[in-house]
Amino acid sequence: MPKAKKSEAQEEGLPKWAEDEIKAAQFGKPEVMTRTGYILEIYDKDLRLDIQVYEPMPDGRVIVEGISLPKSVKTNDLMKGFVYEFKISVYTAPLSDKVVELLKTKFGLEMKAIYNFEIKELTLMDVESDMPVPSSSSEEEGDD
Template sequence: MGRAKGAKIEGGSQEEGLPKWAEEEIKSAQFGKPETIARTGYILDIYEGEFKVDIQVYEPVPDGRTIVEGLDVPKSMKISDFMKGFVYDFKVRVFTAPLSDKVVDLLKTKFGLDMKAIYRFELQELQLMDVESDLPVASSDSSEEEGDEE
């Protein structure tokens, strides 16, 4: 029975996956000009070799989720310095590629997905927040103390 099922998928069965035309549209989606958003959250996982991270943010990103997996990290950033579980301010570029009404309808009716666009996320900047008062004082705070002594 497994072979018959596999043959249906290769034959383009719409019951098992996306039709070829929908798959092609999704693969060739054109991303528009990015929007930069600022969010606070923390790093869940770090993929140093791939220059990607998974993050969780307190406010949802434009597509409504609070967990972003596979966030692209520019090679200019020192990913080995990133720390899981610490609170960061993130600046993220959000690239959006709208889907046609035909694909949106297919995803909603066949798969129960309410998806109007494809999103790609790229980390632009991150800043470790000083949430714990027990942590050593940051250098910018110590310079303020030096200024008070003068």
């Protein structure tokens, strides 16, 4: 009789106790952070985005995949590649010292917490208004 297949975590060597702790992680109250960046991908059906931010998130990443959008946002109004200001709720679930040490020694991961991100608000920024306006003397010179 063939042996039952091991779970992915067991094949990769993650002990069941660590897997259970990670699955049962308790997220605290969110901290709201403001970041600027742009939309990489829009997932209409799931109300999710992939975004890239200019200022790193608390865990160091600058690309956030599958971030949740509020139901009030119409995805048809969003534009890829344009600069937005994102207000992001950051939920943190700390990991035990035992799991942190396991991830560091066995997998080479520096990870002290699990993060979940949700967009609370997003605003299209008027980046063009930051561009310098040509001086009137240079415009007059071009009219000759």
